[in-house]
Each structure stands twice: as C-alpha cells, then as structure tokens.
Amino acid sequence: MINFEIDGKVVSVPKNGTVMDGANQLGIYIPHFCYHKKLSIAANCRMCLVQVEKAPKPLPACATPAMEGMKVFTHSGQAVTAQKGVMEFLLINHPLDCPICDQGGECQLQDLAVGYGASSSRYTEAKRVVANKNLGPLISTDMTRCIHCTRCVRFGQEIAGIMELGMAGRGEHAEILSFVGRTVDSELSGNVIDLCPVGALVSKPFRYSARTWELSRRKSISPHCGLGSNLIVQVKQNRVMRVLPRENEVINECWLSDKDRFSYEGLNSEERLSKPMIRRDGEWQECNWQTALEFVANGLKAVKEKYGAQRIGALASAHSTLEELHLLQKLMRGFGSANVDHRLRQSDFRADGHLLGVPWLGMSIAELSRLRSVLIIGSTLRKDHPLIAQRLRQAVKQGAQLNLINPVDDDLLTKVANRAIVAPAAMVSLLAQVLKAAAELRGVEIPGAVEDAVSQLEVTDVARAMAASLIDIKPSAILLGNLAQHHPRYGDIHALAQHLAQIAEAQFGVLGEAANSVGAYIARAIPDPHIQQAPAANPSSQPELKGMNAQQMLGISETGAVADPCQAYVLLNLEPELDSYNSQQTVKALDAAELVVMMGAYKSPHALSRNYADVLLPIAPFTETSGTFINTEGRVQIFNGVVAPLGETRPAWKVLRVLGNMLGLDGFDYDAPEQVRAEIFPDESEVSRLLDNNLRGFAVESTEAPEGTTSGEIQRIGEVPIYQADPIVRRAGSLQRTHDAAAPVAWMAGALMDRLGVRLGDSVRVKQGGGVVQLAAARDDKLPADCARVAAAHPLTAALGDMFGPIEIEKL
Amino acid sequence: MLKAESLKKIDHEIAKYPADQKQSAVMSALAIAQDEKGWLATETMDFIAHYLEMPPIAVYEVATFYNMYNLQPLGEYKITVCTNLPCALSGANQAVAHIQQKLGIGFNETTMDGKFTLKEGECMGACGDAPVLLVNNKRMCSFMSSGKIDQLLDELSQ
Numbered sequence: 012m013i014n015f016e017i018d019g020k021v022v023s024v025p026k027n028g029t030v031m032d033g034a035n036q037l038g039i040y041i042p043h044f045c046y047h048k049k050l051s052i053a054a055n056c057r058m059c060l061v062q063v064e065k066a067p068k069p070l071p072a073c074a075t076p077a078m079e080g081m082k083v084f085t086h087s088g089q090a091v092t093a094q095k096g097v098m099e100f101l102l103i104n105h106p107l108d109c110p111i112c113d114q115g116g117e118c119q120l121q122d123l124a125v126g127y128g129a130s131s132s133r134y135t136e137a138k139r140v141v142a143n144k145n146l147g148p149l150i151s152t153d154m155t156r157c158i159h160c161t162r163c164v165r166f167g168q169e170i171a172g173i174m175e176l177g178m179a180g181r182g183e184h185a186e187i188l189s190f191v192g193r194t195v196d197s198e199l200s201g202n203v204i205d206l207c208p209v210g211a212l213v214s215k216p217f218r219y220s221a222r223t224w225e226l227s228r229r230k231s232i233s234p235h236c237g238l239g240s241n242l243i244v245q246v247k248q249n250r251v252m253r254v255l256p257r258e259n260e261v262i263n264e265c266w267l268s269d270k271d272r273f274s275y276e277g278l279n280s281e282e283r284l285s286k287p288m289i290r291r292d293g294e295w296q297e298c299n300w301q302t303a304l305e306f307v308a309n310g311l312k313a314v315k316e317k318y319g320a321q322r323i324g325a326l327a328s329a330h331s332t333l334e335e336l337h338l339l340q341k342l343m344r345g346f347g348s349a350n351v352d353h354r355l356r357q358s359d360f361r362a363d364g365h366l367l368g369v370p371w372l373g374m375s376i377a378e379l380s381r382l383r384s385v386l387i388i389g390s391t392l393r394k395d396h397p398l399i400a401q402r403l404r405q406a407v408k409q410g411a412q413l414n415l416i417n418p419v420d421d422d423l424l425t426k427v428a429n430r431a432i433v434a435p436a437a438m439v440s441l442l443a444q445v446l447k448a449a450a451e452l453r454g455v456e457i458p459g460a461v462e463d464a465v466s467q468l469e470v471t472d473v474a475r476a477m478a479a480s481l482i483d484i485k486p487s488a489i490l491l492g493n494l495a496q497h498h499p500r501y502g503d504i505h506a507l508a509q510h511l512a513q514i515a516e517a518q519f520g521v522l523g524e525a526a527n528s529v530g531a532y533i534a535r536a537i538p539d540p541h542i543q544q545a546p547a548a549n550p551s552s553q554p555e556l557k558g559m560n561a562q563q564m565l566g567i568s569e570t571g572a573v574a575d576p577c578q579a580y581v582l583l584n585l586e587p588e589l590d591s592y593n594s595q596q597t598v599k600a601l602d603a604a605e606l607v608v609m610m611g612a613y614k615s616p617h618a619l620s621r622n623y624a625d626v627l628l629p630i631a632p633f634t635e636t637s638g639t640f641i642n643t644e645g646r647v648q649i650f651n652g653v654v655a656p657l658g659e660t661r662p663a664w665k666v667l668r669v670l671g672n673m674l675g676l677d678g679f680d681y682d683a684p685e686q687v688r689a690e691i692f693p694d695e696s697e698v699s700r701l702l703d704n705n706l707r708g709f710a711v712e713s714t715e716a717p718e719g720t721t722s723g724e725i726q727r728i729g730e731v732p733i734y735q736a737d738p739i740v741r742r743a744g745s746l747q748r749t750h751d752a753a754a755p756v757a758w759m760a761g762a763l764m765d766r767l768g769v770r771l772g773d774s775v776r777v778k779q780g781g782g783v784v785q786l787a788a789a790r791d792d793k794l795p796a797d798c799a800r801v802a803a804a805h806p807l808t809a810a811l812g813d814m815f816g817p818i819e820i821e822k823l
Numbered sequence: 824m825l826k827a828e829s830l831k832k833i834d835h836e837i838a839k840y841p842a843d844q845k846q847s848a849v850m851s852a853l854a855i856a857q858d859e860k861g862w863l864a865t866e867t868m869d870f871i872a873h874y875l876e877m878p879p880i881a882v883y884e885v886a887t888f889y890n891m892y893n894l895q896p897l898g899e900y901k902i903t904v905c906t907n908l909p910c911a912l913s914g915a916n917q918a919v920a921h922i923q924q925k926l927g928i929g930f931n932e933t934t935m936d937g938k939f940t941l942k943e944g945e946c947m948g949a950c951g952d953a954p955v956l957l958v959n960n961k962r963m964c965s966f967m968s969s970g971k972i973d974q975l976l977d978e979l980s981q
Contacts, residue, residue, distance in 0.1 A: 177880035179887035190879040191865045 045160035114210030147194030172424030237523025239642030268397035277742035285658025320347030324564035329525035332638025349558025368703025373520030390492020444474035523643030530641035636662035729814030780812030913953035
C-alpha cells in the first residue's frame with residue numbers, strides 16, 4: 012500500500028493506484044470527463060488536473076500514480092486555475108445552447124461549467140461544426156457537442172468487445188464516428204448514452220420527450236434475462252419515459268443491455284390490453300372484470316365437470332413474478348389439477364423426477380468474473396445473456412479460457428480457446444467425449460449412470476483440449492445455455508455436464524433463461540411436486556398430485572405422439588405461438604380446447620385473429636405491479652410498481668386471488684403481495700437451501716442421434732432471437748428496428764445450398780410438421796453440415812413446429 | 824483485393840511483430856496498399872482490417888490521422904510542397920505559385936489529364952534544403968527553384 016496525502020488528508024491506495032483512486036476513497040471530488048472507473052485511463056480531457064507538491068506543472072489525477080509521501084492539492088490556486096483553463100478550452104468548440112440540448116439538466120459539462128467556467132466566453136472566432144452520424148435506431152448524435160473524451164470508443168473496445176466507434180482525424184478535425192456508414196449494433200450499445208458526459212450521444216427513443224427534472228426515479232428489476240439487472244425507471248405523468256441502470260456491482264455493475272434499457276417502449280405499446288375482453292359468437296367484446304372473471308370461473312367449473320380437473324392446464328411465462336406464479340399453481344392445485352408449467356420452450360422433461368433442487372447458476376454472478384476456464388454448452392451467450400457474456404469477456408481478457416459447444420458459431424466478441432460447432436444432435440456425443448477425456452486425464456472411473464453411453468466413444472482432440480482446460484485451470488465451470496435447455500435431449504446434456512463437472516471438479520450451472528426462471532421452480536410452477544421438497548415452513552396440506560408438463564398439456568407426449576391435450580388452458584404472460592417449443596402443435600391444441608384464458612398485458616394479434624382464446628384478462632406488466640424475481644444466482648429481488656396500471660389493468664396476483672375465491676378455494680385471502688411471498692418462503696435464506704442442479708439416478712443410455720434421423724435430412728437449429736424472447740421486448744419499436752431484430756432467414760452452409768440448388772437471397776419453402784413458411788436463404792459456412800438455422804419465436808416462422816429436428820427446405 | 828506482391832510485403836511487415844500483435848503492421852500495410860492502388864478506398868481499408876484482424880474503424884482512425892494516406896483518388900503524381908516558415912522564407916510561396924501557374928491547379932486539385940495533384944505540406948525536416956517538395960510521399964526534392972521545378976515536371980510528364 013502507498014500512503015500519501017490529498018488536501019491534507021492521509022490516504023493509502025494499493026500499488027499502481029492513482030491519485031484519483033485516493034480521492035475517490037476520501038470522497039474528494041475531482042472534476043473529470045474522460046475518466047471512468049470501469050474503463051481504461053485515457054487522460055485526454057485534462058479536466059482532473061491537480062497540483063502535486065514538487066511537480067513543476069499540474070498533473071492529471073486520473074493518470075498520475077500515487078507515490079509514497081506525495082502531497083496533492085485539488086483545490087489550490089494552481090489546480091483551480093488549471094481546471095478553469097481546461098474548461099475554457101473545452102467550451103471553445105462546444106455549443107453554448109444547453110436549453111435546446113437533450114442532455115441539459117443531466118450533463119456533466121453543464122454541471123462543471125457552473126463551477127469552473129467563466130460567466131461569458133472570450134472566444135469570438137468561428138466554432139467548428141461536425142456532421143451528425145446515423146448510428147442506428149437507438150443512439151442519436153449531436154456530434155458538434157462532442158468533447159472527445161473517447162469513453163464511447165473505450166467502452167466498445169473494452170466492455171462490449173467490438174470497436175464500432177473510433178476517433179478519426181486529428182486535432183481540430185478529430186471526430187467520433189463509426190466505420191464509413193455503419194451503425195452501432197452491439198447489444199450493449201445503449202451504455203454509451205450513459206457514458207457520454209455531454210449531449211453528443213443521446214437516446215433516440217427518449218430524445219426531446221422529457222426533461223430530467225420532470226422525471227421521477229423509481230427502482231425496479233429487469234423482467235428479461237435471468238440476470239435480474241437493477242433498474243431506475245423514470246416516470247412522467249404516469250408513463251414510463253426511459254430506463255437507466257441502477258448500479259449493483261454484483262449483478263449488472265453500472266451497465267444495462269439494450270434489451271433491458273429500451274424494451275420499456277413495449278410498455279407504452281398500442282397493443283396494450285386495457286379492458287377485459289370476451290369472445291362471444293366469434294366477436295371480441297370488451298366487458299367488465301366481474302363478467303370476465305365469472306366467465307372464467309364458470310368455464311373452468313364446466314370443463315372440470317365435463318372432463319375432470321386433470322384436463323385443465325396452466326402455462327405461465329417465467330417472466331412473471333414469483334407471487335403470480337405461486338398463486339397460479341396454488342389455484343390449479345386447489346382446483347384439483349397439478350398441470351402447471353413455465354418451461355414452454357423445453358422439450359425434454361425426462362430429468363424431472365430426478366432433479367434434486369432448483370436449477371440455477373451454481374455460483375454467484377460475481378464469481379463468473381473470477382473463473383479461469385469455462386465451458387459453455389448451447390448458447391450464443393452475448394445474445395442470450397449480454398452482461399454475463401460481458402463478465403466472461405473480462406475474465407478472458409485476464410487470461411481465462413472459454414470453451415464452447417454450440418451448433419452456431421456467431422462471433423462472441425471474445426477469444427474462444429476451444430470451440431466445437433456441431434449439429435444439435437451431435438452435441439450430446441461431443442459432451443460425452445469431453446467427459447471421457449476428463450475421466451482419462453484424471454484417471455478416474457466413468458460414472459455408472461453414463462458409462463453405457465460413453466465407453467464406446469472416440470475422443471476427438473477438441474474434446475480432449477476442453478477437458479484439459481477444465482481440469483488444469485482453476486476455478487473452472489460448466490454452464491448450460493438456453494439452447495441446451497431447449498435441446499430435445501436436455502436430460503442427457505444435463506446429466507453428462509453434471510458428471511463432467513464432478514470429474515473435472517468444476518462448478519456446474521444452468522443459465523436462467525428468464526428473469527424468474529429460478530423463481531418459477533421455487534413457486535412450484537412445475538407439474539412434479541417431488542422436483543423439490545416443499546419448504547419446511549410451508550407444509551403442503553394438499554395431496555401431492557402429479558401433473559402434466561408443458562409438452563404433455565399441449566398434446567405432445569414423451570414419445571412424440573399426440574396424447575389427450577387439455578381442454579382448458581390458463582395462460583399467464585404468454586403468447587403461445589411464439590413462446591413455445593412447437594408453436595404449430597401449441598396453436599393446434601389451443602384451437603381444439605374448450606376454454607383458453609389468456610392473462611397478459613397485450614392484445615396478442617394471434618390470439619385475436621386465430622380465435623383460440625376465449626377471454627383476455629389485462630394484467631399488469633412489471634412496472635405496474637409489485638412482485639419478486641429470483642435471478643439465476645438465486646438472489647431474491649423485490650420491486651414495487653412504478654406507475655399505476657393502465658386502464659382497467661390489474662396486477663395478476665389480485666386477479667388470481669379473486670379467481671381463487673370465485674372458485675371457492677381456501678387460502679386466497681391476501682391483502683398484500685407480502686403475504687403471498689411469506690407463504691412461499693418465510694425467509695429469504697430458505698431459497699439458497701433449495702438450489703441444486705444435480706440429478707439423481709438419471710442414466711444416459713446412448714449418445715447416438717435419435718432414431719429416425721436419416722443421413723441427408725436437414726436438421727433445424729431454432730434459436731430464440733434476442734429481441735423476440737418475451738412479449739414486452741417484441742413490442743419495443745426501436746429495438747425491433749435494429750439488426751438483431753431482422754426478419755428470420757434460412758441460414759445454411761454453402762454445401763447445403765449447393766445441394767438444394769439455392770443461391771443467396773433466393774426464396775425457399777421451409778416445411779416442418781405440415782407447416783410451411785417462405786423465407787429468404789442466407790449463407791453461413793460456419794454452420795454444421797445439413798443444418799438450417801431458422802429462428803423460432805417469430806411470427807414469420809410460427810407456422811413451423813419443433814425448434815429442433817428434421818425440417819425440409821426446397822427451392823421455390 | 825491486393826496483389827500477391829503487396830500481400831507478400833505486408834506479410835514481411837507482420838513478421839516483425841509478435842504473432843498476436845499483427846495490428847502493429849497497420850501503418851506499413853496501409854502504405855503498401857496505397858502504393859499499389861494510389862489511394863485508400865473504404866474497401867481497401869476494410870480488407871486491411873480483415874487481414875490484420877483488427878476492427879475496420881481502428882484502421883480508419885490511423886488512415887485519417889496521417890496526412891500521407893490519401894483517402895480520395897489523386898493524380899498519378901502527388902506533389903506536396905512544404906509551406907512552413909523556413910521554406911516560406913526561402914521561396915516556397917514562389918515555388919507554389921510557379922507550380923500552380925504551370926499546372927493550372929490550386930492546392931488539393933488535380934490536373935485535367937489526371938497526372939498531377941498539388942498538396943500543401945508541413946515541415947519535412949529538411950529546412951536547410953528549403954524550399955522542398957515531395958513526390959508521391961517517397962521522393963524528396965530540394966532547393967526547388969523555378970528551373971528545377973520545370974525540370975521535374977517535364978521529367979514526370981513523360
């Protein structure tokens with residue numbers, strides 16, 4: 012540690028610490044623009060000049076290393092003169108028109124000009140003007156205001172992993188721009204808006220819509236990916252105007268992904284449902300809540316009488332709150348059916364009876380940054396979990412090794428030590444090879460549960476390299492991504508990964524797909540009551556029923572044949588044709604059902620036009636209700652509503668409470684969401700006890716591709732595009748105009764295109780399970796042979812079936 | 824994109840740096856590309872970025888920082904005359920006037936036949952030889968009196 016003095020106060024910083032670090036520790040403010048604690052030091056704004064004893068000139072505090080016994084003065088005559096001088100220079104080319112600037116009121120230059128600027132300018136010559144740039148639908152520019160701090164450039168290089176902005180030219184001609192005419196497409200791009208200390212980069216959707224002092228700042232939690240980013244939601248006149256990050260070093264640090272930041276536009280969408288609606292004689296009519304709820308209660312009772320409670324199912328999105336999911340399953344179980352599930356995109360439920368606890372990240376989010384070796388199975392991480400990818404990117408920069416088993420090879424914007432890009436069906440065998448290689452390297456027996464499947468395999472070099480990486484470099488971890496969880500052989504992947512983790516002594520985690528993926532298990536929005544032990548403090552008085560999982564409810568049994576689907580469905584926060592593994596079969600099952608109750612925030616266009624729904628109940632999205640999300644690391648995060656519900660929208664927990672009472676069920680007398688929460692777990696520490704990724708007694712029989720796969724058959728890789736993952740983000744207009752939201756195309760490797768006689772841009776007919784869609788063909792030579800990447804969760808491909816499996820493609 | 828010959832030269836430059844720091848060769852690579860193409864088009868810079876495995880914008884930063892990289896197509900011969908103080912005191916302005924009158928172009932202009940482009944340059948570090956000018960960034964010409972300018976232009980015109 013180095014001891015030195017700032018303004019007469021003694022402070023000690025670690026070796027390589029700077030004067031700025033010391034000042035931050037002491038709480039002494041040194042004005043600055045280019046310095047940012049998460050970015051490298053540039054020292055090019057010169058605003059942080061301070062006086063240092065025995066130094067002939069003022070020195071920049073951000074770049075001056077602390078030295079033993081140094082005496083620093085931040086407010087001395089010399090320091091203040093230097094700072095004022097710098098400010099005068101900064102203002103030479105900066106427009107002095109704060110009232111028309113969108114940053115006005117929250118501008119660091121404006122604030123510091125009050126303290127260090129002169130009351131009028133001495134500069135009378137011409138000011139320079141810089142042309143604005145089109146950086147895409149999210150970032151608006153006013154480049155004349157730029158003071159060249161290069162924070163946005165360094166953010167791209169260091170945090171987002173892709174340098175999209177740079178400073179071209181020199182001296183007076185220097186300007187920030189993207190490479191000739193390109194837009195900024197990083198999924199973290201919105202952060203440069205926060206970083207920009209002036210009004211040069213501002214939010215395009217928010218621009219000129221409100222002033223910062225008109226907005227109230229309210230805390231919330233992001234409802235999108237499993238990370239649970241902390242948000243500040245800014246509200247004006249009961250309308251969400253924008254979303255900013257709330258700093259939380261152990262979760263999102265000071266960043267937000269664009270999805271978390273800009274999806275608020277979906278909350279103010281035209282498609283919001285504001286009144287309950289009932290379909291009578293094929294016509295949709297608005298009605299009051301009483302009528303709607305009576306309709307639902309009577310409908311459910313009628314179906315129960317006619318078919319039995321076992322033919323009623325509840326499907327919920329894991330983007331719903333813990334309270335909503337708990338009440339939904341309580342309602343269903345109270346009504347006599349255990350058909351509750353939140354895993355609509357999962358297709359393999361064989362592991363259900365074997366799971367010892369709630370699948371979770373297996374470590375804290377902060378620990379991800381300290382990993383030295385990690386194996387990602389089935390995830391384009393930067394699109395699925397942008398900020399988790401960011402943490403791993405930083406770890407890789409520190410020397411960590413990233414290993415990847417995935418069917419698509421999108422640029423992760425980080426160095427990948429070993430990668431295996433294989434067809435979905437081959438992922439299981441590849442993982443088994445890594446396991447075998449690990450067992451050989453460690454000289455241990457292959458566990459009995461997987462022995463049959465593993466023993467005959469040839470180990471490839473890449474598998475051996477991955478095994479060595481996980482064993483030799485510690486700490487190491489294995490993470491299952493979204494695609495692995497959707498995989499038709501998720502059970503095998505899960506079991507193999509678990510055994511591999513044990514052999515390699517690595518940590519083992521499951522990346523939560525949605526904000527409440529962990530919470531949905533804890534709330535028991537799952538059919539199998541034995542998947543976890545009920546919390547001790549919540550002895551279940553109900554008989555333990557075993558219900559159907561999401562696939563079975565929708566008429567898909569384990570063998571793939573269509574069983575008896577449910578006759579009544581209660582859907583929570585879902586658009587089933589976009590949120591399920593097999594949208595075709597889902598819609599078919601809903602069409603055939605007697606009653607479909609949709610609880611959601613939107614008039615889902617499919618539900619209205621296809622008429623599978625019978626009643627729409629408007630429920631509040633996360634900004635209009637209080638609730639709880641449990642993020643992928645098992646952290647309980649409680650939030651309150653930030654605006655009043657739109658129109659006659661009601662929080663879902665209240666709707667479910669009333670419905671419970673109308674159905675004559677016990678235990679639905681809640682006054683506040685806290686009571687619901689207390690019923691789920693009296694104490695937050697209960698949650699960590701329930702987290703466990705391990706399977707017991709699950710045997711992997713083979714790693715071969717399932718029967719019926721003939722050579723030459725094209726396999727679908729159906730991933731969920733980043734901005735199609737949930738109903739809110741699907742309606743976020745600006746995000747929908749980004750490159751990431753481009754309409755799906757049929758990606759194929761060149762060899763497959765040649766075989767089909769298809770050229771780039773040709774229209775192709777894509778067939779799956781009786782559904783046909785027409786898409787453009789696109790070429791991606793990094794795809795495995797005989798695979799076509801056709802995105803799911805999109806209206807254009809909703810007519811298709813399984814996210815994975817055989818698919819036919821022909822030239823039009 | 825670039826000829827095999829140029830790529831060989833670029834590879835030679837890359838070999839001077841550690842394998843994971845290919846981008847250190849960006850300045851030489853741009854110079855080599857410019858020698859071949861005469862100027863640096865967006866596609867050329869994109870190609871070099873790809874070749875050196877660096878972001879295109881980082882190549883653009885370098886190309887725009889240095890005057891000697893031409894971001895627009897120029898005449899066959901780029902004549903850069905130093906007009907800084909020592910040269911100006913020794914007749915640079917007369918030299919410029921002579922060239923302008925002779926070629927009928929001003930600074931940053933190209934002759935109709937596409938032969939010459941005239942540029943204003945900064946100190947070339949040869950003030951003792953003033954006035955000086957550069958032909959195509961490579962050939963330094965000293966003591967450029969009107970007579971020597973005529974001689975040079977005649978030579979280049981052939």
